Amino acid sequence: MTETTPDAVPAAPAKPQVIEGPAERTRRLRVGTLMLVFALIGLFLAIFTKSGKATFQLVSGDLQNNLLHLPAQAVGLLLGIIGVGAAAAYIVRRVPQRYAGWLAAVLGICFIGAFLCWASAGKVFPLANQFQGTLNFATPLILGALAGVLSERAGVINIAIEGQFLVGAFTAAVVSSTTGSAAAALIAAAATGVLMAALLAVFSIKYLVNQVVLGVVLVVFATGITGFLFDEFLQPNADKLNTPDVLSAVKIPGLASIPFFGPILFNQTILVYLTYLAVAVVTFVLFQTRWGLRIRAVGEHPKAADTVGIKVKRIRYSAVLAAGILAGLGGAFFTVGYAGSFSKEMTAGNGFIALAALIMGRWHPIGATVAALFFGFATQLQSQLQIIQTPIPGELLLMAPYLATIIAVAGLVGRVRAPKADGEPYVTE
Amino acid sequence: MSPEEDTDTTVEPAPAAPAPAQEPERSGLPSWAIQGLVSLSAIVLALVVGAILIIVTDDQVKAAAGYFGAAPMDTFSAAASAVGDAYKALAVGALGGITPISESLTQATPLICGGLAVSLAFRTGLFNIGAQGQLIAGAILASYVGFAWHLPAGLHLIVAILAGLLGGALWGGVVGLLKARTGAHEVIVTIMLNYVAIYLLAWLLTTSTFRRPGRTDPISPIVDGNAQYPQFGGTRLHAGFILALLAAVFVWWLLNRSTVGFELRAVGANADASRTAGMSVGRAYIIAMVVAGALAGLAGTQQVLGTDLPLTDGVAASVGFDAITVALLGRGTPLGTVLAGLLFGALNAGGLQMQLITQTPLTLTTVLQAVIVLFVAAPALVRSIFRFLPKERGIGAVLAKGWNG
Numbered sequence: 001m002t003e004t005t006p007d008a009v010p011a012a013p014a015k016p017q018v019i020e021g022p023a024e025r026t027r028r029l030r031v032g033t034l035m036l037v038f039a040l041i042g043l044f045l046a047i048f049t050k051s052g053k054a055t056f057q058l059v060s061g062d063l064q065n066n067l068l069h070l071p072a073q074a075v076g077l078l079l080g081i082i083g084v085g086a087a088a089a090y091i092v093r094r095v096p097q098r099y100a101g102w103l104a105a106v107l108g109i110c111f112i113g114a115f116l117c118w119a120s121a122g123k124v125f126p127l128a129n130q131f132q133g134t135l136n137f138a139t140p141l142i143l144g145a146l147a148g149v150l151s152e153r154a155g156v157i158n159i160a161i162e163g164q165f166l167v168g169a170f171t172a173a174v175v176s177s178t179t180g181s182a183a184a185a186l187i188a189a190a191a192t193g194v195l196m197a198a199l200l201a202v203f204s205i206k207y208l209v210n211q212v213v214l215g216v217v218l219v220v221f222a223t224g225i226t227g228f229l230f231d232e233f234l235q236p237n238a239d240k241l242n243t244p245d246v247l248s249a250v251k252i253p254g255l256a257s258i259p260f261f262g263p264i265l266f267n268q269t270i271l272v273y274l275t276y277l278a279v280a281v282v283t284f285v286l287f288q289t290r291w292g293l294r295i296r297a298v299g300e301h302p303k304a305a306d307t308v309g310i311k312v313k314r315i316r317y318s319a320v321l322a323a324g325i326l327a328g329l330g331g332a333f334f335t336v337g338y339a340g341s342f343s344k345e346m347t348a349g350n351g352f353i354a355l356a357a358l359i360m361g362r363w364h365p366i367g368a369t370v371a372a373l374f375f376g377f378a379t380q381l382q383s384q385l386q387i388i389q390t391p392i393p394g395e396l397l398l399m400a401p402y403l404a405t406i407i408a409v410a411g412l413v414g415r416v417r418a419p420k421a422d423g424e425p426y427v428t429e
Numbered sequence: 430m431s432p433e434e435d436t437d438t439t440v441e442p443a444p445a446a447p448a449p450a451q452e453p454e455r456s457g458l459p460s461w462a463i464q465g466l467v468s469l470s471a472i473v474l475a476l477v478v479g480a481i482l483i484i485v486t487d488d489q490v491k492a493a494a495g496y497f498g499a500a501p502m503d504t505f506s507a508a509a510s511a512v513g514d515a516y517k518a519l520a521v522g523a524l525g526g527i528t529p530i531s532e533s534l535t536q537a538t539p540l541i542c543g544g545l546a547v548s549l550a551f552r553t554g555l556f557n558i559g560a561q562g563q564l565i566a567g568a569i570l571a572s573y574v575g576f577a578w579h580l581p582a583g584l585h586l587i588v589a590i591l592a593g594l595l596g597g598a599l600w601g602g603v604v605g606l607l608k609a610r611t612g613a614h615e616v617i618v619t620i621m622l623n624y625v626a627i628y629l630l631a632w633l634l635t636t637s638t639f640r641r642p643g644r645t646d647p648i649s650p651i652v653d654g655n656a657q658y659p660q661f662g663g664t665r666l667h668a669g670f671i672l673a674l675l676a677a678v679f680v681w682w683l684l685n686r687s688t689v690g691f692e693l694r695a696v697g698a699n700a701d702a703s704r705t706a707g708m709s710v711g712r713a714y715i716i717a718m719v720v721a722g723a724l725a726g727l728a729g730t731q732q733v734l735g736t737d738l739p740l741t742d743g744v745a746a747s748v749g750f751d752a753i754t755v756a757l758l759g760r761g762t763p764l765g766t767v768l769a770g771l772l773f774g775a776l777n778a779g780g781l782q783m784q785l786i787t788q789t790p791l792t793l794t795t796v797l798q799a800v801i802v803l804f805v806a807a808p809a810l811v812r813s814i815f816r817f818l819p820k821e822r823g824i825g826a827v828l829a830k831g832w833n834g
Contacts, residue, residue: 030611159616207807212556212616216753217802224795231790232486344792352558352620359617395632402621402628409621410613 032091039083042114046076052122060128072121083110138376143330144354145368147323154319155299155421159215162351163222168331173342176244193328201320208425299419302426471804487511522782523775531664537774541673542728543752544766546721553717554697559619561749562626563597567726570596572733572740575652585655593730601722609711649740658735669731681763
């Protein structure tokens with residue numbers, strides 16, 4: 001019982017016919033209709049796909065070899081039909097409820113595939129770059145969302161991820177510029193992430209400040225303080241303080257030679273490898289260790305946890321501070337991991353996207369990671385499509401991930417359930 | 430027989446003793462006075478934090494600290510003059526004469542309307558991070574009516590303002606509708622709609638409908654003279670400020686004097702109880718977000734029909750986000766929001782002067798604003814510094830709850 005995760009609540013009985021309530025029926029029909037609309041759009045695109053081949057570039061920068069030529073319209077039509085089939089199967093309930101999520105995934109992949117065939121018919125689509133870019137955009141989002149998972153599972157809402165990103169990015173840039181050491185930069189970024197987390201922890205756990213309010217204020221504070229220090233120190237001394245070395249990629253022998261995904265996944269910076277590790281560690285810790293069980297306990301029912309002798313506040317402090325490490329590292333990605341020098345408000349709202357990923361992923365580390373990858377994919381896709389020039393304006397493509405999130409949250413995810421005591425300070429009487 | 434003696438003889442009534450007895454050390458002050466005192470203390474503390482930042486970054490202080498052992502007083506006097514100069518420039522830039530004051534009020538105008546948009550949603554238990562998107566939506570429609578239509582004086586301004594209100598109301602209403610019908614969390618939807626609005630604006634400004642002829646940068650034509658808010662004298666202050674104050678009165682009336690407002694506050698205080706009492710929680714969410722969106726849209730009209738005139742991609746600036754801090758500082762009440770908007774407007778206007786005169790970065794005012802709200806949100810902390818302050822409820826208690834609220 002104690003190991004039951006909040007996500008696993010509707011464990012449907014195995015074989016008897018499950019009777020569907022009216023609310024579930026409405027939801028199934030609504031989601032099904034939405035899926036069908038997407039499937040039909042995919043099919044529609046396939047019908048209007050220009051004849052000719054869509055070429056997918058499988059190795060970044062290689063325009064001669066490793067090209068995948070596909071008959072654009074035929075493949076598009078095939079994917080479109082599979083998509084319609086998946087949507088229809090969902091609507092008529094031919095698949096057990098617990099596999100319904102897979103149908104949505106199949107539909108999503110078919111839709112994106114049909115879209116890509118339509119967009120790149122007669123052109124070359126850099127598929128390797130697409131996945132490479134996805135990983136780049138997603139890395140900080142994953143770290144940020146994992147930070148959110150840790151602290152919110154313990155019952156402390158973290159809207160301040162954006163603020164932790166900013167201070168992490170700032171510190172990593174300065175420390176890397178002054179010491180020239182990548183390790184020092186990452187450690188310093190993690191440390192300032194913890195510092196911001198400590199503010200969040202003290203004000204929410206000790207002074208019982210409303211956590212949503214607090215998160216927003218901390219973002220403003222981080223924006224102000226990094227902006228102020230940037231204006232006062234980094235701007236005038238840019239050559240000394242704001243010329244960080246970008247982390248270099250480290251190839252993992254063996255794994256990096258896997259076709260296609262090898263170079264994308266295993267020729268990365270240490271920060272990206274740390275991100276892989278973080279996903280695994282957070283998932284393991286949260287669901288397999290004593291500390292993780294306690295985190296979830298104080299996030300769901302602090303009073304019950306207290307009754308059995310768990311130190312609620314101490315567990316919450318530890319979870320929020322540990323989350324600070326992840327968010328600080330996520331911030332470091334913006335400077336030493338990717339762009340190099342720091343600029344004001346350079347995280348550009350990514351902390352809030354990480355927050356959205358956390359909620360879309362239903363407070364689960366894997367779910368949050370998948371959601372973050374989805375955001376990364378969509379963001380990268382729009383820049384790719386601008387390069388190969390589709391008729392859709394780039395600004396409208398940029399909207400796509402955000403609209404998709406709204407549709408997902410409103411149509412597919414529906415009423416997500418946060419940890420029960422998320423946002424509630426624990427006061428002993 | 431007094432109640433105290435009564436408790437000795439009977440067992441039952443004792444636990445039912447009135448709850449206020451638990452509230453510690455009630456002072457004679459009314460709650461608004463206590464809140465005012467806490468806010469003032471928070472401002473003082475924020476200025477102290479700002480002073481520390483100024484001192485540690487000031488070159489003359491650093492130079493004097495180099496020979497601190499030889500002449501310690503030099504360091505202190507350098508520090509005092511650095512802080513004094515900066516804050517003097519800030520105060521003069523915010524309040525020192527007609528022009529600075531009008532500039533402060535101009536800056537405060539959209540902050541008040543945006544703050545009201547956030548406050549109203551707060552009182553209904555919704556956390557509206559979307560003032561930015563709603564403001565942009567309002568600004569787009571208002572400026573389109575302003576430069577593309579040509580109507581008689583008076584009518585044109587009214588139509589343009591109504592268009593702005595409509596744009597904001599639609600953008601906010603979607604959030605309320607989705608929350609009511611599907612349970613989509615308003616924080617995510619508003620964040621996402623902010624981005625959608627930003628990119629929609631960026632795209633529109635590349636189209637021939639919106640882009641000013643002969644320009645390649647994202648800027649629209651200037652709105653007609655008939656559609657502009659009347660200015661006050663030779664200042665940048667315009668009649669939008671009066672509208673902002675009227676909007677505050679309207680929100681006060683709505684929340685405190687109308688049946689709809691009662692339902693909004695009831696849903697904000699306890700949605701489950703309101704549902705049990707027969708109120709429609711979904712309807713309250715939709716109404717709150719439509720009105721909140723319209724208020725933010727009004728802020729948008731103030732930007733494009735009063736302060737800026739052409740529509741640019743920077744129309745929202747940081748107003749949407751500052752509006753949240755304004756609403757927090759104003760504790761979700763209309764009067765508080767107006768006062769907080771005025772304070773932040775003055776800080777913004779003064780900050781610009783401070784940057785000009787003493788080269789202290791404008792971002793210092795952002796730090797000041799954040800620290801003020803942080804202290805206001807943590808009255809327990811402020812009280813532990815200023816011991817004389819009586820107790821009050823933190824703003825968290827009356828504002829947004831967590832995800833499950």
